[in-house]
Amino acid sequence: MKKEIRREVRRRISELSAEQMAMAAESIFIQIEKLQIFNKAHSIALFASMHDEVPTDFALRRWSELGKRIVVPRVEGDVMRFYDYSPERMRTGAFGILEPEGDVECRPEEIDLIIVPARAFTTRGERLGRGGGFYDKYMSQREFRAAKVGIAFGCQIFDELPCDEHDICVDEVVTE
Numbered sequence: 001m002k003k004e005i006r007r008e009v010r011r012r013i014s015e016l017s018a019e020q021m022a023m024a025a026e027s028i029f030i031q032i033e034k035l036q037i038f039n040k041a042h043s044i045a046l047f048a049s050m051h052d053e054v055p056t057d058f059a060l061r062r063w064s065e066l067g068k069r070i071v072v073p074r075v076e077g078d079v080m081r082f083y084d085y086s087p088e089r090m091r092t093g094a095f096g097i098l099e100p101e102g103d104v105e106c107r108p109e110e111i112d113l114i115i116v117p118a119r120a121f122t123t124r125g126e127r128l129g130r131g132g133g134f135y136d137k138y139m140s141q142r143e144f145r146a147a148k149v150g151i152a153f154g155c156q157i158f159d160e161l162p163c164d165e166h167d168i169c170v171d172e173v174v175t176e
Contacts, residue, residue: 012155024176041112048098125169
């Protein structure tokens, strides 16, 4: 069931033009900027997007200029950790994703808001990831306390998703 949903989402996203994706991303991030949790947040965890995810370049640049501490994930073996974002210090890492080169880790308890990707979401915040469990493991750490916001294109929203006991839901899902 999960594989079929992932395949269907891949198909749906492939039908979006680059312009549609960029416009959706701008809409999503402007909505997030209006959230109280965004305005209160000092440290925000955001990811460097893959080609079939909501593009995050806009937010990475813009939010850095707003004086927020932006941290991005780096996969180290089977663990994901967050490091300070600097556009000049990104390299291609695990799974072909841009990752930070920095060596100062942002501890889970330092993050106020985390922007979470997924293959699919429900409006209730249930999520279906890519299958690696990196975000579920990270967000289930005892020290982790951040508000969790999922971002997705409208075509990634489902009424129901298969969920496992260890799956962590987001507090809110923002689409275009």
